[in-house]
Amino acid sequence: MLLASLFFYTWGEPKYIILMLASILLGYGFGRLIQAFEKTMWAKVFLSLSIVSGLGLLGVFKYADFSIQTFNRLTGSQFPLLKIALPIGISFYTFQILSYTMDVYRGTVKAQKSPLKLATYVALFPQLIAGPIVRYADVAAQLDARESTPERLYTGLRRLILGLAKKVLLANTLGELCAVFRASGEKSVLFYWIYAVAFSLQIYFDFSGYSDMAIGMGRMFGFDFLENFNYPYISKSITEFWRRWHISLSSWFRDYLYIPLGGNRVSLPRWLLNIALVWALTGLWHGAAWNFALWGMCFAVLLIAEKLGLGALLKKLPPLVSHGYVLFFVVLSFVLFNASGLGGARQDLSAIFGLSGLPFSAEQTLYYLRSYALVLLAAMVGSTPLCRDALSRIRSSGRGERLIRMAEPPVLIVLLLTASAYLVDGSFNPFLYFRF
Amino acid sequence: MKKQIHFLPGLLCVGAVWLALALFCWFHPAQELSLSERRKLAQFPSPDVHSVLSGEFIPDFEEYTLDQFPFRDSFRTLKAVWTFYLFGQKDNNNIYIADGYAAELAYPLKEGSAAAAADKFTALYNRYMAGKVNRVYLSIVPDKGYFLAEANGYPSMDYRRLAEIMREGMPFASYVDITGHLALSDYYKTDTHWRQEKILDVANALVDAMGSDSAARGDYLEKTADIPFYGVYYGQSALPMAGESIRYLTNETLEACTAYHVETGQAAAVYDMEKLHSRDPYEVFLSGASPIVYLKNPNAASDRELLLFRDSFGSSLAPLLAEGYAKITLIDIRYIAGDYIGDYIDFDGQDVLFLYSSLILNNSTMLK
Numbered sequence: 001m002l003l004a005s006l007f008f009y010t011w012g013e014p015k016y017i018i019l020m021l022a023s024i025l026l027g028y029g030f031g032r033l034i035q036a037f038e039k040t041m042w043a044k045v046f047l048s049l050s051i052v053s054g055l056g057l058l059g060v061f062k063y064a065d066f067s068i069q070t071f072n073r074l075t076g077s078q079f080p081l082l083k084i085a086l087p088i089g090i091s092f093y094t095f096q097i098l099s100y101t102m103d104v105y106r107g108t109v110k111a112q113k114s115p116l117k118l119a120t121y122v123a124l125f126p127q128l129i130a131g132p133i134v135r136y137a138d139v140a141a142q143l144d145a146r147e148s149t150p151e152r153l154y155t156g157l158r159r160l161i162l163g164l165a166k167k168v169l170l171a172n173t174l175g176e177l178c179a180v181f182r183a184s185g186e187k188s189v190l191f192y193w194i195y196a197v198a199f200s201l202q203i204y205f206d207f208s209g210y211s212d213m214a215i216g217m218g219r220m221f222g223f224d225f226l227e228n229f230n231y232p233y234i235s236k237s238i239t240e241f242w243r244r245w246h247i248s249l250s251s252w253f254r255d256y257l258y259i260p261l262g263g264n265r266v267s268l269p270r271w272l273l274n275i276a277l278v279w280a281l282t283g284l285w286h287g288a289a290w291n292f293a294l295w296g297m298c299f300a301v302l303l304i305a306e307k308l309g310l311g312a313l314l315k316k317l318p319p320l321v322s323h324g325y326v327l328f329f330v331v332l333s334f335v336l337f338n339a340s341g342l343g344g345a346r347q348d349l350s351a352i353f354g355l356s357g358l359p360f361s362a363e364q365t366l367y368y369l370r371s372y373a374l375v376l377l378a379a380m381v382g383s384t385p386l387c388r389d390a391l392s393r394i395r396s397s398g399r400g401e402r403l404i405r406m407a408e409p410p411v412l413i414v415l416l417l418t419a420s421a422y423l424v425d426g427s428f429n430p431f432l433y434f435r436f
Numbered sequence: 437m438k439k440q441i442h443f444l445p446g447l448l449c450v451g452a453v454w455l456a457l458a459l460f461c462w463f464h465p466a467q468e469l470s471l472s473e474r475r476k477l478a479q480f481p482s483p484d485v486h487s488v489l490s491g492e493f494i495p496d497f498e499e500y501t502l503d504q505f506p507f508r509d510s511f512r513t514l515k516a517v518w519t520f521y522l523f524g525q526k527d528n529n530n531i532y533i534a535d536g537y538a539a540e541l542a543y544p545l546k547e548g549s550a551a552a553a554a555d556k557f558t559a560l561y562n563r564y565m566a567g568k569v570n571r572v573y574l575s576i577v578p579d580k581g582y583f584l585a586e587a588n589g590y591p592s593m594d595y596r597r598l599a600e601i602m603r604e605g606m607p608f609a610s611y612v613d614i615t616g617h618l619a620l621s622d623y624y625k626t627d628t629h630w631r632q633e634k635i636l637d638v639a640n641a642l643v644d645a646m647g648s649d650s651a652a653r654g655d656y657l658e659k660t661a662d663i664p665f666y667g668v669y670y671g672q673s674a675l676p677m678a679g680e681s682i683r684y685l686t687n688e689t690l691e692a693c694t695a696y697h698v699e700t701g702q703a704a705a706v707y708d709m710e711k712l713h714s715r716d717p718y719e720v721f722l723s724g725a726s727p728i729v730y731l732k733n734p735n736a737a738s739d740r741e742l743l744l745f746r747d748s749f750g751s752s753l754a755p756l757l758a759e760g761y762a763k764i765t766l767i768d769i770r771y772i773a774g775d776y777i778g779d780y781i782d783f784d785g786q787d788v789l790f791l792y793s794s795l796i797l798n799n800s801t802m803l804k
Contacts, residue, residue, distance in 0.1 A: 014489050154443040157450055173523065186544060364543065367526070367591045374524040409446040413453050420457065421515035424505045425529070425674070 001120050001221065008125040009088070016087035019057070024122045026053050027097035028115045031104045035111035043105055050101040058094045061087055066288035089129035091285055093122050095252055100136040102256055109137045117143045126217035130210045132228035132248035139223050146222025156219030161412045161419075163212025166205045168419040170379050172426065174202035177372050178338075184364055191365040192335075192352040198372070200334045201379040204233065207246065233330070233383045236322035237314050238302040241330060249285070253278050264307070275300050286337070291345045295337045302329060457506075464506040472512075472671030474715050477503040512674035520675070526590065531673040534588035537625045538669035538677065539580040543591035546798050550598050553800035554605025557745065557790050560774050561608055568783040569743065573646055574602060574609035577749045577793040579628065583620040598794055609790060612645040614638045626677050627667020628795065629718055632752040633658050633683040639756035646787050648740070648760035656685035656756075661712050661720065668716070682717055689735050690755050698728040698780050699771075706731070706755050721751035727772035728765065728780050731755070736762035741786040743767065747796045761787075770796075773804040 010017045030050035037043045059067075065081045072079055100118070103109045112118040121143055127134055181187070181195040211228035218225045232244035242250045261274045276297065283296020306314065314322045335352060339345035350356045381387070394400035467477050481487065481496035505511060519528045526532055530541045561572060576599055585592035595615075603611045622634035630638075636656075664679025684707050696703045704723055711719035722729055731754055742757060742764045744750055754764050765781055796802070 012494060014491065150440045150443040150447050154447040154450075157447065157454075161450070169518075173525075363591050367589070370589070371524075371526040374522075378523070405442060405446065409449040412446075412450050416450070416453065416457075417511075418514060418518055420505070421511040421518070424502055424508055424511040425515040426502075 002116055002123065005120065005123040005125040005128060009123060009128060012129070013088040015085070016090075019061075019087055019090075020093060020123065021119070023054065023057060023093060023097055024119045025115065026050065027100055027122065028112070028118045030101050031111040031118070032113075034101060034104045038105075038107070047101055047105045051098060054094050054098045054101075058090060060084065061090055063284070063288045070290075092131050092133055093128065095133050095249075096122055096136070099133070099252060099256060103135065103137055109140055112136070112140070112143075124218070124223070126221070126223075127214040127225060130207070130214070131246075132211055132214060132225055133252050134223075134225050134248070138226055142223050148220070148222055152219050152222065156216045156221075158408070158412060159216030159219060160213050161216075161416050163209045163214075163216055164419045165209075165415040166212060166382070167209030168422045169415075170375070170382065171202050171204075171206035171209055172422065173375050174198045174205070174372075174379060177368060177375075178202060180368060186362045186364045187351065188359050188362040188365045189352065189354045190361045191368070192348065192358075194365065194369055194372075194376075196331045196335045196352060198376065199338050200233075200331045201376070201383060203334060203337075204229070204383055205379060231383065231385050233327065234323070234385065235326045236319060237306055237311055238299060238326060238329065239306050239311060241326055242299070242303070249282070253282055257281065272304060275304055279303070290342050291336055291339050294342065294345065295333055298329070298333055298336065460506040461501065461504075464504065466504050467508075469715065470503075470508070470671070471715060472509050472666070472674070474668060474671060479504075509674070513676060516674040528674065529672055531669055532584075532588075532590060533673060533675060533677075534584045534590070535620065537580055537584060537620060537623065538667075538673045538675075539584050540628070540669070540672075540795065541585075541590060542579055542581045542593050542795055542798055543585070545593045545595075545598055547597070547601060549800045550601040550797050551605055553792070553797045553803060554602050556769070556774070556800070556803050557606055558608070560745070560769070560777070561606070561788075563774070564778055564781070564783045565743075565788060566608070568785070570785055570787045571646070572606075572609040572788040572790070573612055573642070574606050574790045575612040575614050575642065576602060576797065577630070577791065578615050578618065579793055579795045580620065580623050582615065582794070583618075583623075593794065593798065595794060598797060602797065606790070609788075610645065612642055614641055617641050624665070624667045624680055626670035626673075626680060627665070627718060628669065628793070629667070629749060629752065631683065632721065632756070633685055635753060636685075636756060639753060642753075642789065642791075643757065643760055646742075646789065648757075648787075656687050656690075658683055658685055661717065663712050663717060665717050667718070682712065682720060684720065684752075685756065689733060689759055692735055693731060693733050693755070693758055695722050696730040696732065697723065697726045698730070699726055706758075718748070718751075722754060722766065724748070724751065725768060725771060726766070728767055728777075731758055731764040731766060733758045733762055733764075736760070738762065741765070743781065743783075743786045743788045745769065745788070745790045745792075747792050749793050750791050753791065769804050770802050771804075 006017065006021075009020060027050065030046050030053075033046040034043045034050070037046065061084055064084060068079050068081055071077060100109070100112075100121070104111045112121070121134070121136055121139055122128075124134070124139075177198045178195055181191055181198075184191065208229040215225045215227070226248065228246060228248050230244040230247065232241050235241040235244055258274060258278045261277070262270060263274065264271050266274065279296040279300035280293050281296070282299075283292040283294065286292045286295070302310075314325065332349070332352070335348050336345045339348050347356070351358055354360070391404065395404055466479060468479075469475070470477050478496070478499040480500050481493055483493055487493040487496075516528045519525045520533075527541055531538055532541060533539075557574075565572065576595075578595055581590070581592060582595055584590065599611065599613070603609075617637040618630070618635070622638075623630050661682040661684070663682075665682045666677075666679050670677050686707065690706050693706050694703045695706055706722060707720050708723040709720065711717060711723060716724060718724070722731070725748065736759070738760075739762045740760065742761045744754055744757075744764055744766045746754070746766055746768060747770065750766055750768075754766055758764060765786070767777060767781070769777075
């Protein structure tokens with residue numbers, strides 16, 4: 001498993017395999033030291049060193065040029081950029097290693113004595129480059145003993161194919177619409193909204209599709225990763241949204257940053273600061289640019305508002321209103337997320353509200369709306385639990401269960417072949433999150 | 437145990453398909469060309485230390501795996517079927533099918549591109565032709581979108597504005613509007629090009645506009661190539677469309693004509709029958725793309741000459757103009773830079789016709 005994972009990583013990133021191995025080694029060493037000196041001051045020292053080294057490497061490779069650019073802009077300096085290529089998956093494996101050493105410090109898990117097993121945990125190829133962020137505690141037992149049964153193989157394979165279909169058939173198709181929008185010289189307000197919805201759906205299916213593939217593959221190999229998405233677009237509050245979206249990341253920040261900072265068990269000003277800090281960092285985790293930080297801060301404002309009374313109000317409102325509230329702000333947030341910097345974000349948000357002098361609609365807008373209407377509809381329906389619930393109702397009867405069991409394999413085969421067809425017809429096919 | 441057995445059939449079915457695909461991918465012999473896409477397919481990249489460490493090897497390998505995927509054409513058809521009929525999308529890779537014709541989404545009009553083309557032609561005129569040639573003419577061949585797009589709910593280029601830009605950018609040229617002499621049925625269903633046997637009206641309109649002797653219009657015998665023709669859009673659309681027939685017009689005059697290709701130094705017949713079995717059978721007309729071709733008519737009634745600045749549409753049109761000219765020089769500035777034209781052409785009293793399709797003018801960066 002480890003060899004396969006290292007080969008997988010080297011295949012995509014031959015230069016930085018050493019970096020990942022070094023990070024793993026540091027995590028292993030600090031984990032052993034933390035445990036060896038548990039309940040002493042030295043445990044805290046080694047934990048601090050683990051955090052500093054992990055975040056230090058992440059900072060250099062991901063945020064160095066961002067920091068230099070920001071400094072240059074603020075001071076008028078002209079320090080040259082380092083132009084360091086971002087290693088694939090560094091955000092994911094760094095956070096996994098940090099969660100491991102922090103869990104060892106807390107006593108949640110015992111330090112792994114075998115460097116190979118720890119390396120297997122960190123480098124596990126199903127989730128290495130785009131998550132979910134797997135906690136060591138969740139897979140520790142499985143590192144030692146896994147089972148592979150027909151059920152696990154089939155259900156894992158099913159999940160893998162469904163994830164592949166979500167990514168290739170839906171996310172990539174919606175991505176084409178977004179690309180057409182970006183290249184269009186005939187934008188309109190309506191086209192901006194279509195783009196905003198399309199991108200919100202694209203990023204969901206891209207990321208949740210990849211998570212499904214990772215979870216499915218993990219299951220086939222005997223690992224049980226936790227769910228990373230739980231139909232976030234049915235949320236009735238932003239608070240709920242972030243319990244359903246990229247669950248492994250939001251829970252990581254909650255458990256390893258927000259709660260250690262005191263969470264909400266501090267004074268009001270400190271609590272507000274905690275939320276602001278956590279969400280600014282959540283935003284920056286997604287990308288080294290200020291529009292990502294702003295994206296995170298927008299959620300901070302909404303979360304604070306919900307905690308201070310808006311949340312209670314939302315519970316009293318009709319579900320349609322609260323859903324609408326969530327979708328409105330989430331869709332706009334993704335416009336900010338996908339903008340080319342702060343300037344681009346300002347331009348996009350002005351245009352989407354008709355403040356840029358664009359017409360409401362145009363010929364090209366209507367053409368692409370007609371062309372992608374079914375895809376958008378399918379994606380919207382697919383982002384809700386409607387299909388899952390329908391299947392559950394069918395399965396609840398013996399006959400229905402047999403019907404599903406017979407129909408499922410041909411459907412999966414069709415999806416596999418069609419996803420392959422889409423890949424063959426296209427070319428380069430990057431996952432949106434793999435550069436984090 | 438019983439529960440586990442329930443999963444075996446599904447696992448074996450799906451697993452078998454996956455395994456079969458994987459084995460096909462690994463052991464399917466590599467193909468050199470894609471006839472449907474008319475291009476070379478990527479081959480296995482040579483792995484060396486530099487290419488692997490620099491990261492060049494991986495993208496090349498990925499391109500190779502996609503290009504060499506077994507039954508590639510069938511999979512592309514599957515994707516096209518899903519796109520059009522399940523997702524209800526109106527185009528696939530910018531190709532749409534309406535009224536049985538495949539066409540390319542040519543939208544919007546890139547005014548800058550058209551203006552740049554007019555500037556290039558003007559520069560050529562100023563450099564080589566001003567004061568030296570007879571009259572200069574300009575004509576634009578509308579692509580199929582002219583007939584299909586708006587009528588079928590597709591975005592349509594502003595063809596009127598295109599003509600306006602070209603006319604304003606080339607005031608020295610007389611514009612000949614041939615759109616009134618064309619209909620959708622004058623084009624191949626699966627290709628960009630028009631059918632030679634259907635454009636006699638166009639040829640006559642140009643001959644009239646250029647003041648060529650009406651007696652120079654010939655009678656033709658229509659011949660049909662014995663192979664089915666699948667045009668460029670057939671491959672791009674990846675949809676199962678019926679093959680068509682290539683027809684060409686010939687007579688004693690054309691049989692006596694020769695086409696001398698400056699690039700190869702070879703003379704050939706007007707219709708190059710070997711090309712019917714090549715990647716692009718449309719190249720039967722004057723052997724396809726060539727920077728400069730001298731089409732000589734030894735039986736011409738006069739010694740008039742024509743300089744035809746053209747794209748591939750000109751290949752099938754030029755033979756229909758041959759009756760009225762002793763020599764037609766076809767110049768394709770996609771394949772020869774303007775700086776070198778003077779090395780091959782003596783500008784002295786010829787008629788000049790700039791004949792380009794709307795698709796080329798809308799993407800004029802390919803003009804050198």
